[in-house]
Amino acid sequence: MAESAKASTSAVDINLEGLSITEGIRDAPVCIIVLGMAGSGKTTFTRSLIEHSSQGGFNPYVVNLDPACREVPYAAHIDIRDTVNYKEVMKQYQLGPNGGIVTALNMFTTKMAKFAELVRRAGERGHKWCIIDTPGQIEVFTWSASGNIITEGLATMFPTIIVYVMDVVRSACPTTFMSNMLYACSILYKTRLPFLVALNKIDLKDCSFVQEWMTDFEAYQDALEQEQSFVNNLTRTMSLTLDTFYENLTTCGVSAKTGVGFAQLIKHLLNLVVEYDKDYRPVYEKMRTERLAEQQQPPASNTDEAGSVIQLGLDLKDPTPNQNDNSVFLMAPGLVPQNVEQNDTEDMEDDGKTDLEEQNFQTFVHNRMSSQQNKRDKLIQEQQQSKTT
Numbered sequence: 492m493a494e495s496a497k498a499s500t501s502a503v504d505i506n507l508e509g510l511s512i513t514e515g516i517r518d519a520p521v522c523i524i525v526l527g528m529a530g531s532g533k534t535t536f537t538r539s540l541i542e543h544s545s546q547g548g549f550n551p552y553v554v555n556l557d558p559a560c561r562e563v564p565y566a567a568h569i570d571i572r573d574t575v576n577y578k579e580v581m582k583q584y585q586l587g588p589n590g591g592i593v594t595a596l597n598m599f600t601t602k603m604a605k606f607a608e609l610v611r612r613a614g615e616r617g618h619k620w621c622i623i624d625t626p627g628q629i630e631v632f633t634w635s636a637s638g639n640i641i642t643e644g645l646a647t648m649f650p651t652i653i654v655y656v657m658d659v660v661r662s663a664c665p666t667t668f669m670s671n672m673l674y675a676c677s678i679l680y681k682t683r684l685p686f687l688v689a690l691n692k693i694d695l696k697d698c699s700f701v702q703e704w705m706t707d708f709e710a711y712q713d714a715l716e717q718e719q720s721f722v723n724n725l726t727r728t729m730s731l732t733l734d735t736f737y738e739n740l741t742t743c744g745v746s747a748k749t750g751v752g753f754a755q756l757i758k759h760l761l762n763l764v765v766e767y768d769k770d771y772r773p774v775y776e777k778m779r780t781e782r783l784a785e786q787q788q789p790p791a792s793n794t795d796e797a798g799s800v801i802q803l804g805l806d807l808k809d810p811t812p813n814q815n816d817n818s819v820f821l822m823a824p825g826l827v828p829q830n831v832e833q834n835d836t837e838d839m840e841d842d843g844k845t846d847l848e849e850q851n852f853q854t855f856v857h858n859r860m861s862s863q864q865n866k867r868d869k870l871i872q873e874q875q876q877s878k879t880t
């Protein structure tokens with residue numbers, strides 16, 4: 492916290508040149524982005540990972556990106572709540588809780604360059620890992636532009652790993668397990684980063700069943716057989732598709748509460764750093780050079796393509812009324828052409844058609860109105876008759 496406060500006071504001193512993407516991906520810190528469904532245990536996991544990685548000598552730099560959490564059980568070097576007041580955002584922009592969180596994250600992302608600069612400096616000061624806790628609602632981060640910018644931004648500057656925290660207790664139901672896995676799969680393919688699934692809460696339930704389901708297709712089918720659900724067929728089909736995904740996946744059972752499994756988890760993370768260097772770094776290096784090339788291209792100067800500026804806001808004016816109109820039109824009066832070339836035969840044909848349509852429409856309206864009037868008269872008559880009898 493102290494460091495983040497210092498960072499905001501010395502914001503002007505920050506040398507953004509140090510962030511130049513021409514320099515390539517650094518070796519430190521390794522960014523570990525912690526994702527997971529609401530309540531899966533991300534925050535508790537982050538706290539445990541901080542403790543265990545500190546003991547392992549990785550001197551973690553800690554970032555909290557959840558603007559809506561009340562308290563975090565760890566000391567964060569950067570806390571989004573120091574930058575954006577999520578409740579104030581909700582009030583000012585009249586948003587609901589989710590809109591407030593997304594907007595707060597968007598606002599934070601406008602400071603991405605400064606954020607990345609602080610991470611870089613942390614690496615220079617000897618922080619080997621940077622652990623990033625994300626908002627409770629996973630889609631706020633994974634399916635938002637800002638989540639994308641943060642993830643890609645970090646991955647083009649530092650080795651980056653995704654840790655997907657999965658609640659094993661909640662995943663005991665095969666269909667829930669499948670939903671969780673589909674979500675994990677979509678994040679893996681979207682981020683294209685080394686990916687670890689932390690099977691959390693093993694103090695409550697052993698996670699071997701998950702690992703069995705992921706490696707033994709028949710065991711998963713057996714579990715599905717026992718569950719009478721209308722989505723079974725769909726789940727069965729999808730489980731076939733996910734087989735390839737499981738092959739690329741590292742899993743590790745942990746208890747964020749008791750700390751069991753973290754020694755193993757750290758070993759896995761170190762292997763994933765090697766994997767990043769081998770397989771992912773070249774991809775992100777390529778992406779970085781492409782960005783660089785894009786930046787160096789001059790902006791489009793073709794005036795035809797530049798478009799014309801339109802005024803934003805609800806500054807709409809009533810169109811000028813058409814003098815010849817008959818008050819029934821589907822086109823704004825101001826847009827109805829006033830001067831029709833008399834010698835244009837095609838237009839004249841069209842005009843003939845339009846006139847006929849107009850006439851038909853007027854007849855229809857007239858008939859409709861008179862039938863309505865007849866009905867009304869009949870009703871009045873009936874009412875009067877019933878009064879007299």
Ligand SMILES: Nc1nc2c(ncn2[C@@H]2O[C@H](COP(=O)(O)OP(=O)(O)OP(=O)(O)O)[C@@H](O)[C@H]2O)c(=O)[nH]1
Pocket residue numbers: 527528529530531532533534535536557626627628691692693694695745746747748749
């Ligand atoms: N028994 C047990 N409980 C856990 C474990 N990890 C987390 N919890 C509990 O699960 C609940 C949710 O944990 P959090 O760390 O707040 O989960 P989160 O994903 O950060 O939650 P949101 O950010 O609010 O979505 C809390 O009551 C934790 O104490 C664990 O390993 N074992």
